[in-house]
Amino acid sequence: MSKGLPKRSENYSEWYNELVRRAGLAENSAVRGCMVIKPYGYAIWEKMQRALDDMFKATGHVNAYFPLFVPKSFLEKEEEHASGFAKECAVVTHYRLKTNPNGKGLIVDPEAKLEEELIVRPTSETVIWNTYRNWIQSWRDLPILINQWANVVRWEMRTRIFLRTAEFLWQEGHTAHATREEAIEEAERMLDVYAEFAEKWMALPVIKGVKTPTERFAGAEETYCIEALMQDGKALQAGTSHFLGQNFAKSFDVQFMNKEGKLEYPWATSWGVSTRLMGALIMAHSDDQGLVLPPRLAPLQVIIIPIYKGEEELAKISEKVEPIIQELKRKGISVKYDDDDKQRSGWKFAEYELRGVPIRLAMGMRDLQQNTIEVARRDTLTKETRPVETIVEHVEKLLEEIQENIYRKALKFREENTFVVDTWEEFLEKIERGGFILAHWDGTSETEEKIKEETKATIRCIPLDAKEEAGRCVYSGKPSNKRVLFARAY
């Protein structure tokens, strides 16, 4: 059996699947389309949650929890929303099982049919706005700035671990505001939060933009998104933030008395990121040796491995290493000393590389005599020997350097794979190679659809920072005033 992973260059999706499995992040479950997130994978998710949650709190949001089940009648109320999600809903029709009178096992009790079916939430706008009706009477009740951490179910035809699972974990923010401007500002603010999180924590450069009407969230007036480029040249939507207008307020009959004493519908936003970010994290940075984790999200930042023969040597190394461990911990760096005698050092090296631990320290007798320690960094796979005295400060700096380097590498990759294209021939050629394409578009969904049919590329977004620039649509030749971002996407 080969101990290495499949190569990215040979079979990207097999590499991805194997990596997720072998690094102990997650596995497919007995339930179709659903995953088991294993402790190591969940530890990364927890770090993401913590960072995001702090950012949400810092922008004035509070957490709450709304029910898993959505009455069918709620889902129906906002028409666009309803038709957008109808195709992928899990439906609860009964509330009881009974033993099978004709044999073994259990059957659904036909007597226990629900009067109204319950939908397992694909998202929570409807339950939440139904609740907000009772919470909002006056302009003094606004804004409402609530987030919830939850699971949702979207019955996907084709699933991929982390990237598209039938059940996934996410956070969904749902806010209500007195004015249109304030709601738009909120949607944009949260997009910025996502972008900052992606770049500072995940070391993932993203492009902020708005979706075209066809790619818009069902029920939204505007969908903002952050788009990232994966190593195989495909785009991944890493987060979305929606300006929902007054659609849900109207559908759920939520009104407030404004300062002038007139009834008004409040303005809404919703925004979310999911465990899909795990997929983004993996696909953006990892290599053929395994995961490459940005230090700020790595459950374990430093692994220390002793290289020894016999207990006596191990004891000496352990003694030498102990103060280093203590000092690293004191600085808030997560560190593990792997003195497990059941595995050899070479095995451990490979294992922690597979798991993406940013820094490895190794100490053997040679180091002990010279008062040195070997430092290996995961992002570059380079090693050097350094004096023990300064190792803690070095590690501290190195963690930051790795975080930055991973980001720079991803940014460089994106820049090298972003193409400004003006002709259809070039579009066809570049889209085959993968990457982002910046091209003019005439603004019609007809053209968007044609391009998708012919190339499988979609408009990922209209970048927020797109310059006004006269040009002609790459497909139809009609006039256009800015470039939009095309790519094949996950």
Added chain:
RNA sequence: CGGGGCGUAGCACAGCCUGGUAGUGCGCUCGGUUUGGGACCGAGAGGUCGGAGGUUCAAAUCCUCUCGCCCCGACCA
């Protein structure tokens, strides 16, 4: 949901065509030797061959149905 591939020990696979005692490597257990990049030797444990039905004296192998996984399309965060 369509097209293709695959389900045999924890993992990777052979055996199936041509039915006749279920195998190999890795992993696991025990003992020993080892230890600066996935150690070696020896001895072991582990499988209702995805499930159900059928054909047959006999089914991992042939037939039917079913469930699941992977890849490619249509749909999506």
